[in-house]
Amino acid sequence: MKIVKLHRKLSSVLKLSLVLFFSFSLSLSAQDTPSEEQAKAGKALFNMHCASCHKLNKKATGPALYKVAERREMDWLKAWIKNNNKLRASGDADAKAIYEEYGGVAMSVFEFLTDKQIEDIVAYTTLGDVKKAGAVAAVAQVEEVDASSGDILSKVATVVVVLILLALIGWVFFKSNNGFLKIASVIILVFLGVYFGFGTLMSVGVDQDYQPVQPIAFSHKIHAGDNKIDCQYCHSSAKHSKTSGIPSVNVCMNCHKNISEVAEGTKVNLGEGRVLEKAQLDKEIQKIYDAAGWDAENLKYTGETKPVKWVRIHNLPDFAYFNHSQHVTVAGVKCQKCHGPVEEMEELYQYSPLTMGWCIDCHKETEVNIKGNGYYKKIHEQLSQKYGVDKVTIAQLGGKECGKCHY
C-alpha cells in the first residue's frame, strides 16, 4: 500500500512545462520536404481515418504504411484510397495483389478525402512521428529526486519530534521531582494512547489508498486522462448493474488489436522509483494479447486464452449491498465522486474510505436527482408536500435505513 503524494500535481505541472519547452526546441530542427505542417495535418487525418487498420511500422489489418510513397506512385495511392473497389475493378494488378494478400478483406472507401488531404497523410507516413523521448526522461528523474527528498525530510522530522517528546517524559519521570508534571504527563500519555489507539482500531479494515500491484501495469491516466476514453466504455455494466464490471479482454482488444505498442516516449510512473518505459509498456500490451490469445504476427486468434487475474481494489464486505446503476444511471453521480481523479492515476488506488459513515454522510446531504425520472414523479409530489420543500435528500427517502444496503 502506498501513500499518495501531494506533490504529484506540482510535478505534473513541471513536467508539462518541460515537455512544451523541449518540443519547441525539437521542432526547430525539422526537415524540409514534405513539410512538418503537412505531416501534422496528415497525422490528424491518419488517426481519424486510417489508424484503426494501419500502422506505420507494423502490419495490422492492412499493411504498414511507413514511407509508402517510396513504394507506390502518388496517383495510384489516391485512386486506391478514394475507391479501392473501383481500382480493382479496373483490373489493376497491384490492387488485386494487395486485396489477395490481406485475405480478401476490402478496405473502406474514402471518396470524401481531397487530394490535398491524401497528400498530407502520405507526408505523415513519410516523416513518421517526431521524437521527444529525452525530455520526458529528464523530467522523470527530476521528479524522483524530488519525491525521495520530501519523504526523508518528513520522516526525519517526525522521528526528531517523537524523540524529543520521549526524552521530555523520561526527564519528568526520572529526573524531576515535580508531582504535577508527573500527573500531567501521565494524563497526556493516556490521552495520546487513547487517541492513537482509537484511530488505529477504527482504521482496521479501512483500505483507503490501497494500491496493489496489478498483473498488467494498466494506466488509467493514459486511457481515461490522455485519450479521454469514457469510463463506461470499458466499465459498461455500471449503468445497468450493481457491479461496474471489470472489462473483459475482448473490450481491450477493440482498440488494442491495432494498438500493439505505445507512442514513442510514453512513460508510466508507478511511484517508488518504478518507471515503465516504452519497452516495458509494449510488453504490458503483449500481456493482453497473451490473455486474449491474439497472435500479433499473423493477426489472428489462437483460441488459447489466459484470463487476467486483476487484484480487486474496492472490496465491500458481503453484507453490504451496493449498486452502481442506482448511482450512475438514476442519480447521475460522476464516477470521480467516489473513485477520485482516476484519469490522473497511473496506477489505480482506493480514493475513498468506503466506510459506512462515508456512505451515510453523502446520503444525508445529497438531494435526489428526480428530474425527468417517471418513477419519482408521484413520490416527489407527496414528499415535497410533506416536508414543505421542493428538494428532498436521499435520507428523507429512506436512504439511511439499514435494510436498504444490508440484506
Add this chain to the structure above:
Amino acid sequence: MASNKKYWKSVEELNKNSSIVASLEQNEFNEGQAPESFLGDKETLESSNTTRRDFLKYVGFTTAAASLAACEGPVIKSVPYVVKPEELTPGIANYYASTIADGFDFANVLVKTKEGRPIFVLPNKEAKGTTNARVNASVLSLYDSLRLKGPKVKGNTASWSDVNAKITAQLKSISESGEKIVFLTGTLASPSTEALIAEFSAKYSNVSHVVYDAVSESAALDAFEETYGERALPNYKLEDAKTIVSIGADFLGDWQGGGFEAAYAAGRDVKAGKFSRHIQVEANYSLTGANADKRIVLKPSEQSYALINLYNAVTGQSLPSKKTPEDAAIKKAAVQLKKAGSKAVVVTGIQDKNAQLIALAINNFLSSEILDTTNIKYVRKGNDAEVASLVVELKAGKVGALITYNTNPVYTLANAADFKAGLQKTKLTVGFSSKEDETLNEVQYALPTPSYLEAWGDVKITANQYSLTQPTIKPLFDTKQFQDCLLAWTGQSVSYYDYLSAYAKSNVVGDKSWNKTLHDGFAKVEATALSAKEIDITAAASTLKSSVKTGAFELTLYSSIALGDGQQANNPWLQELPDPLTRAAWDNYLLVSQADADALGFTNPVQDNGAINGQYASITVKGVVLDNVPVLIQPGQAPGTIGLSYGYGKTKALKEEMKVGVNAFAVAFGGTQIATVANAGGEHLFACEQLQHTIAGRHDILRETSLEEYNHGHAEEWNPRPEVSLKHEEVDVTTVDLWEDHDRSVGHHFNLNIDLTSCTGCGSCVIACHAENNVPVVGKHEVRVGRDMHWLRIDRYYTSEGDAGSSNKPINQASSIDDAAVYEALETPETVNPQVAFQPVMCQHCNHAPCETVCPVAATSHGRQGQNQMAYNRCVGTRYCANNCPYRVRRFNWFKYNNNDEFDFNMNDNLGKMVLNPDVTVRSRGVMEKCSMCIQMTQATILQAKNEGRTIDPNEFSTACSSACATGSIKFGDINNSEDEVTTLREDKRAYRLLEFIGTDNNVVYQTKIRNTNEA
C-alpha cells in the same frame, strides 16, 4: 374464535397431563442441555480431558491468532471474462423459459441465471406452469457433487467416442443375431425422443420400448386406453367443478402426475362466486384429504366397494358390491354429484383398471364437463404388464441388449433381485442417468446424462401444448444426452439440437416461430376430443369386487411431498422440507392410527425439547420383510391401515447424511398390499417439528368459517375485530397503541397476503424461500432439537369436525390452554378423523414490532416500506428479539453452516455453493435471521423502474414465495398503489392479522379459511 374450534398441532397437546407442552410454549429456544446439568456433574467435569491450564492456553492462542489475522486483509482477485457473452451483464439476472421432465415431475418453468449459473426455478406463468417443491429444488440437484462426471465402462472411466463405438458394434452384432434390444425408460413425453427411438427401431431389428413409472398409473392408463383408445391420462377442469368426489386420489399430491392445484384453487374462489364441494375418501391422511371439505376414512378394500356403491347410487343400478361403514356418507356424496350434474367429477386413485373404468363411467353418466378428454395428459405412460414380462425375459436370458434411461429399476422394482440377475445374463447393458445410482452400478456402461438445466429437449405434457427444454448452463461434467447417443448409434452425424429444431420446425411450429417457441418455452397445438366406447361396467364391478384383498393391515404406499419417487434424495433442501401432515423431515416412517398403535404398543413420546421419539416396526408383505421402520402415529389414519412413503432408503450416490429411511419400493408389488406389523421396539429419533415454534398457546391465529356463514352470516361473527380493554371499556385494538406510528403514506408500503382457503400446504414456497434467501440446511439432528432455519414454515393444525358445540366458551385466550373441561371433551376420539388447516407463517413485518423495541444494538429496525429489517453485521446474538416475537419466526444461527464439515450440505462444497444467490448475504454463526420480505427483490424491482424512468406497474412486486405459489394463495404487493391486488384484499371481510389484539399492526394479512360444509 367464532367457530369455537380447538386446534392442536400434536396429539401430545390433547393430553391434559402433559407438562412438556406447557413448558415448550414458554420456551423459544430449547438448548438441549441446561448448563446446570453438566456444571453440577462433578464426575463429567473431572473426566474431561481439557484442564484449566489447557483451556487458558487455547483462549490465549486463539485470541492472539484472531487479532493477528485481522491485521491484514486478504488479497482478492477479480477475474473478468476473456470474451464476455453478449447477453450477459454481470450482476443482472437472465431468465430462460424451459421445461422439466424427469419422468416424475413435468412443468413449464422459468430459470433465473446469474453470471451463467442457474440459481432459481420459478413457474412459467405464461405457459400456465406450476411448480411443486421438487421442481423448485431441482436447481440444487444440478449442483449435486455426487453426480456421475464421465462415462464408465464396468466401473472404469472411459471416453465417449470409445463408448459409442463399442456400443454401436455390439448393437450391430446383437441385432444381426436376432436377439432382442430393449429400451427401458421412464415416461419421456418427448415427441422427438420417441421419433428417435422409432428411427433406432428401423435401423436395428427386434427393438422394443418399455415404459416404466416407478410410481405407476398403469391402471388408469389401461382404463383410459380401453375407453378412449389412446394410452394417456384424462385431464380435469377442476376450476369449473361444483362437486369433486375423490376416492383415494391424492390429486393435490402427485396422483396422475399432479399439477391440479391451480385449477382446484381457482374452483374454490369465493370472490369469483364459485366454491366446489370436495369430498375425499381415503385411508392415509393425504394433502388432498387435508384440503377436502369432508374427509371420509375408509380402508383401501372398502374404498373399492365405496366406489361401486357410489356408482350404484348415482346411476340407480345395483352392481355387485358390499356394505361399507360410510355408505350413508357415500349416498350423500352421490346426491351432491347428481345435483352438480355436468359440473361434477369423480376421481379415484385405486390402482385397479376396473376401479378406474367405474370412475370414468360415473363421469360419463353425469356427462361431466370437468373430465377433459381433449387436452389429455402424457405425464405417465408406464405399463406394468410389459415391465413384468421384461423382467421375466431378462431373467430367462432372452434379451440381448438393455438400455435404461430416466429410470432406476434396481431401486424402484419390488423384484429388483430378478432384474439384477437378468442383467448378468444380458450381453449388453447400458444405463443413462445423471447419478451413479443403484442401476448404473449394475450395468456395463454407466453413462452420465446432463441435468435438464444443461440439456435440450421437447416435452408434451398435455395434448394442446408443446414445450421446449433449453440449456441454461454449459454442461458441468463430461455428459452426453441420451438422444445424442441414439443419433450416434444410428449413424447420424447431426447433434440432438439440430435434430430437435428440425423436428419441431417440421412437425410442430412453423419455420418462423422456432425462436419464439424457444423464447416462450412452449407453443400451443391443436388437440381433438376423444369419444368414449361402451364399457361393460357390470363385469368391471364384479372383477373389482372379487379382486379386493383384506388382511391384518392394508398398506397404502404413497410418494412423499418432499422426495417424490426419490430421484432427488441427495438434495438437502428436500430432505429438510417437513412433510406437510406429519411435519417430520429427514425420514420416512410407518403411519398407523392411534387405535392400532395402542393395540401394538407403539407410542411417540415427546422429549423436553419438543423432539419426538418412536419405536420400530417390522412389516411383512408377501414374505418380504422391512425391518427398522420407525412408526409415527397419524391422526385420521384409517384403523387397520398403514402407510409408507417412497423415495427414501436409497443407498447409492447419496451423502452419508441423506441415507435415511427405508425403501418402500421393496414391497411395491402394485396396488394395495396386505401386511403384518410387529413391534420391534427400539428407539427412533424423529426430526419432527410438530411441537416446535408453538406460539404460547395463543391458538387464535387460525380462523375458518363455512361457506354458508361467509355468504349469509355476519363477518363480525366469524371474523371479529379484536378488542382491548381501555378504561374498563372494550374498544377496538387500533384505539390504543404503545408505539408511535411511522408515516408510510409516501412511497411503497409492502403487504403480503395469504389466503388460507387456497393454501394447499404443498411446501413449494418453503423451497423457493430457501433458494432465494440462501437459507442454510441444518441436518436431521438440528431439526430435531428445534433449530431448523426455515424462514417460512407451514403450520399444520388439526381440528375436529363439528365440535363447535363441545364448549360454549371461545378458546381464543391464552388462559384457556389449561381448561380441563375443553380438553376432556376433545380427548382421544378427535384423532380418529380430524380436519386439517395449513397456515404459512413467516415474519409478520409488524409495523409496531416487539422485536425492534428490545434489540440492544438496533440490529433490527423498521423500514418505511413496511419491512422489518435485519442487519446481520450489527447483530450480536442476544436473541432478545426472538424471545419477544409473538410469532416465533426468528431463527438463530447456532453454527456456521457454510464451509463447515459438520454440516456437509450444499454450502460446504464448491459445486453446491453455485446455487447461492449473490444478492443475499450468507449469514454466519451467532446472528439472528428471518424473512426479509425478499427486500432484495423489491429493491431490484424499484431500481429497474428507476433505471427505466417509469412508475411501477400494478402487481409488479413479488417475493420468492409469492412467485412460487401455484394456487395464488400468497400474494405480494404495495398497498400504497390502489391497483395492487393486496390493497383491496387487506380490506376484505375475510382479512385478519395474527394475534391482532397485541397491536403489532402486521404487514402480513391472512384471509379466513372457508370450507364448503354444505351437505345437501
